[in-house]
Amino acid sequence: MQFNRGANVVTSDGKGAGHVDRVVLDPKTKEITHLVIRRGLLQKEDRVVPINVVTSKYGGELTLELPSTEFEGLPVFEEEQLIPVNENQSGDPSSTALSPAYPGGAAGFANTGPQYRRETHLNIPDQTVALKEGARVVDHDNVEVGQVAQVLTGTPPVEVSHFLIAKGLLVKEHRLIPAEWVES
16 A cells, blocks of 8 residues: 555545645554545645554545544644743743734734743654655765655555655656665
8 A cells, every 4th residue: 555645535435534644654663653634725634544544445545444524533633732931931942932912922012911832732642753755864974865755565554665765856866765774
């Protein structure tokens, strides 16, 4: 089974669920655990789908072994929260402190209200990675060798066998990398 980015996904009752945006894999076992299914153009919504409910159809379309009502109940991929910053805590220094009255922190206005920081949580299992086409690939010396073009599976179909790596701007050079060569 191949999980091509952009492959159409439908639910068991024939309703469109979206398209494949990412594969979630465990770098240690090289197994795909979930797919991230993206729906929408302007207001995008990504759902995390366990791999054990995914089947393939002729033409590369994927079918979920659950109806659209259950698909709607699956967790979203990213959840963003505003967390209050206590005076005793410095919060995350890489985050922007926001005031509810002036979300953009407009110049010339004093932010005297409570301060918040944004925190994004990914709804995927711990120790897994959500891999997207175009992800940067580097060697042991931290030199870029290309970007992920495709994730290929073996037998069983949830185990990654190879990564197709592309390098170049206009003319792409492709290399097939065995999954066991990948550490993280």
